[in-house]
Amino acid sequence: MQITFEAYDRLQAQLEEIPNHAPEWLPSDGDLSLFVSQTPEKYLEFLIWLTCTANLPATDEGRVRMRGINQILYTQLIFLD
Helix, strand or coil: CEEEHHHHHHHHHHHHHCCCCCCCCCCCHHHHHHHHCCCHHHHHHHHHHHHHHCCCCCCHHHHHHHHHHHHHHHHHCEEEC
């Protein structure tokens, strides 16, 4: 997905305005592999929403999951000037 920094900031602000924030839950590695890895473009907004509204994981497992989410975003988002 190609996006400008300005558009990404707007998207992030819109997602933060959604009254429902992500709970402590994060998708498992299996869910990321099964669903997101197959069609990542379908889940990018959901993953961005997780990263901007979820509480920071308190466990090692949660941190690993968040790193997996961030890695997907890193490989799928192309920022334009």
